[in-house]
Amino acid sequence: MNIGIIGLGFLGGSMERYFCGEGKPLFLYDKKGIGSPEEVNKADMVFICVNTPYDQHKKDINLSYVESAVEALTGEKIVVLRSTIPPGTTDRLQARHPQHTFLFNPEFLRAKFAFEDFTAPPRQVVGYTLKSKDAARTLIGLLPKAPQEFTTVVPAKSAELLKYASNTALAARVALANKLFEFSEALGINYDEIKGLLAADSRIGGWGFDIWYEGFRGYSGTCFPKDVRTLIALGKKVNVNMNWLEALDDENLALIRTQGLEPDYGHPKV
Known part of the structure; x- marks a missing residue:
């Protein structure tokens, strides 16, 4: 099967390196001057690994990069969305582009260790639409193997x-650690002792x-802030009270601003 990749950042670049090592025919496109839409349309299966930034003005996710990538595809392809997208997006794209077969394969990579994380995943998850359940098993066979009990469609x-749940849980852990550090400082307690004993559980x-x-x-970074904000926006759309998460994110924003930082919310670098 010929494989295409759109978007060659740390995610798409890791996939390129892996599939090259597997001897798979690859067709690539990145708007920064690598390949072309015509080239990637030679593929049978196309992985979409483009940005999905949070739009601060609209207070919602920006899916335009994903939508543009899909619209550039011709023929009938298996389209694997790897960009972080809100629940329901894969199904909507399937309905809008019925000639293709859509799957969603969330990534759980650390930017600095993307290749290592991609090639040795602790879990491998593939999401399917009504049309694509059979194709999900095909995709599982192409991806790096995770433990059988954590490989699922x-x-x-x-x-x-799941992707938003994972990143929000990790962001909340960081926020909790910083609050516990502040408690320790205020009470004259050695935070490292608290940290070590928590880890023993x-x-x-x-x-x-580790708060630093x-x-x-x-x-x-480019993931936690945008994904927390997007989950807040999603909650408001479906009438789920997100006050606790908004408070957590506001506290974190205030903390990073005291250090001269601003979240970039995942916007592409030019």
Whole structure:
């Protein structure tokens, strides 16, 4: 099967490196001057790995990069969406472009270790539409193997929400750690002792309790801020009270601004 990739950032670039190593025929396109839409349309299966930034003015996700990538495809393809998208997006694109077969494969990569995380995934999840359940198994066979008990195909909506749930849970962990650090400072307590004893509890573990990351506190980068904001926007659309998450995100925003930082909300770099 010929494979195409649209978007060659840390995600698409990791996939390119992996599939090249597997000897798969690859057709690539990135608007920064790599390949072309015509080239990527030679593929049978196309992975879409473009940005889905949070629009601060509209207070919602910007799906225009995903939509443009899909609209550039010709013929009948298996389209694998890897960009982070709200629940229901894969199904809507399937209805809008019935000639294609859509799947959603969430990524759980750390930007600095993207290739390592891609090639040794702790879980492999593929979301399907009413049309694409059979194709989901085909995709599982092409991707790096995860433990069998954590390899699953689920409805696309479930896989889409899983990605937001994962990033929001991790962001909340970072926010909690910073608040516990402030408590410790106020009470004259050694935070490292608290951190170490929390990590000893197998229900909690140690991730996220090191409050300093690259010299700064709080969650920033191109994923957590935009995904938390997008989940808040989604909650408001479906009448789920998001006050707690808004408060958490507002606290984090205030914290990073005291350090001279601003979240970029996932906007492409030019």
